[in-house]
Amino acid sequence: MSARVPIAVLASGRGSNFEAIQSAIDSGFLAARITLVVSDRADAPVLEKAKAKGIPARYVAWPAAEAGESPASRRNRHESAVLAALADDLPRWIVLAGYMRVLGTELLGAFSDPVLGFSRVVNIHPALLPAFPGLESYRRAWEHGCAVAGATVHLVGEGIDDGPICAQEAFSIDGCRSAEEVEKLGLAVEHRLYPRTLSWLLSGRCAVESRRARFCVRQT
Ligand code: GAR
Numbered sequence: 001m002s003a004r005v006p007i008a009v010l011a012s013g014r015g016s017n018f019e020a021i022q023s024a025i026d027s028g029f030l031a032a033r034i035t036l037v038v039s040d041r042a043d044a045p046v047l048e049k050a051k052a053k054g055i056p057a058r059y060v061a062w063p064a065a066e067a068g069e070s071p072a073s074r075r076n077r078h079e080s081a082v083l084a085a086l087a088d089d090l091p092r093w094i095v096l097a098g099y100m101r102v103l104g105t106e107l108l109g110a111f112s113d114p115v116l117g118f119s120r121v122v123n124i125h126p127a128l129l130p131a132f133p134g135l136e137s138y139r140r141a142w143e144h145g146c147a148v149a150g151a152t153v154h155l156v157g158e159g160i161d162d163g164p165i166c167a168q169e170a171f172s173i174d175g176c177r178s179a180e181e182v183e184k185l186g187l188a189v190e191h192r193l194y195p196r197t198l199s200w201l202l203s204g205r206c207a208v209e210s211r212r213a214r215f216c217v218r219q220t
Contacts, residue, residue, distance in 0.1 A: 004033040005202040008091035010082070010099040011039055015046025016187055017097035017124060017194055022053055024195035032202055035089040038082055040101060058085050062101075072104055079106035093202060096123040096156065097194070100135075103156055117208045118164060121156040122201060124194045126186050128152060128168055133161035138186050139179040149173045149182055151190045153197040155213050164213040166206075167197040 004025075009018050018037060024030035037050035037057040050057035063077050083106065094111055096103075108119045127137035128150035141149040150170035157163035169189050173182045200206065200215045207216040 004031050005093065006035045006089065006091045007032050007093045007095050007198075007202070008035050008086050009037045009046075009050075009095050009097050011037060011044060011046040011097045012041050012100040013044050013046065013098050015044070015049045015098070017190055018046050019049060020191035021095065021097065021195055021198065022055070024198075030195050030199050030202070032198065035091045036086060038085060040078070040099070046098075056089075060085055075102070075104040076106040079104055082107060083110055092120060093198075094121040094156075095198065096121065099123070102160055103158070105158070108156065108158065116206060118155045118157075118213070122166065122198070123154055123156050123161070123163070124190055125152045125154065125161045126183075126190065127161075128170055129154060129161055129165065138183040142173065142176065142179040142182045147172065147174050149186055151186055151193055153194060155208065164208050164211050166201060166213040167193055169193050 009021065011018055021030065022034060025032050025034070034055050037046060037055055039047050039059050040062050042059045047057040047059060060078065060081050063074060065074055094107065103121065108121060111119045111121050113120050125137065127141060129152040132140050138149055148170045150168055152168045153166045155163040155166065171185055171189055173185065176182050176185070205215055205217055206213055
């Protein structure tokens with residue numbers, strides 16, 4: 001069996017993607033080990049879900065702004081605290097699973113990978129990017145009258161829901177009667193797409209070319 005790649009999961013809420021990733025690990029599909037689950041919200045259900053699975057979980061508070069401090073400096077202070085929490089059992093990848101903050105230079109710089117040509121930080125977004133970045137993407141696709149919605153796994157850059165695309169899956173929402181129905185279909189897609197994409201990303205068989213991050217077999 002291949003070695004388990006240590007990963008940390010950052011999440012702000014419910015944690016269904018965390019559960020899908022952990023199930024893929026438990027079933028042997030994904031050769032990974034979650035070192036720590038970090039949340040920026042003290043009441044995020046994902047923290048209890050992780051602890052119930054015996055996985056270390058930590059709340060790292062968003063710091064109060066200091067007088068005259070820039071948003072970037074505040075973000076970096078938060079990310080320094082996250083990095084300190086990760087230091088005991090250093091992960092190779094950061095996996096964002098419903099983490100509702102834009103990342104800054106502190107975290108992205110710490111996981112920058114010259115061979116990959118990007119940072120080892122990955123996210124799942126509930127839309128076919130570049131459509132509907134930001135919040136409530138399934139709802140906005142529904143309200144816009146889209147015939148399809150989808151999910152995107154991408155490497156994380158400094159923009160909002162931006163970075164080289166690893167994988168996308170579209171699904172028809174023609175038969176849906178509410179935004180809630182769209183989200184239900186979307187989450188089922190996410191829970192398949194994320195573990196599947198992580199399996200080749202974590203294996204190191206990934207190359208970034210322009211806006212694409214794709215499976216590749218690297219010559220060693
Ligand atoms: C998921 O739909 C995920 O794609 C989305 O938040 C939800 C988290 O659900 N992420 C984003 O919108 C990131 N921009 P979960 O907590 O049940 O995994």
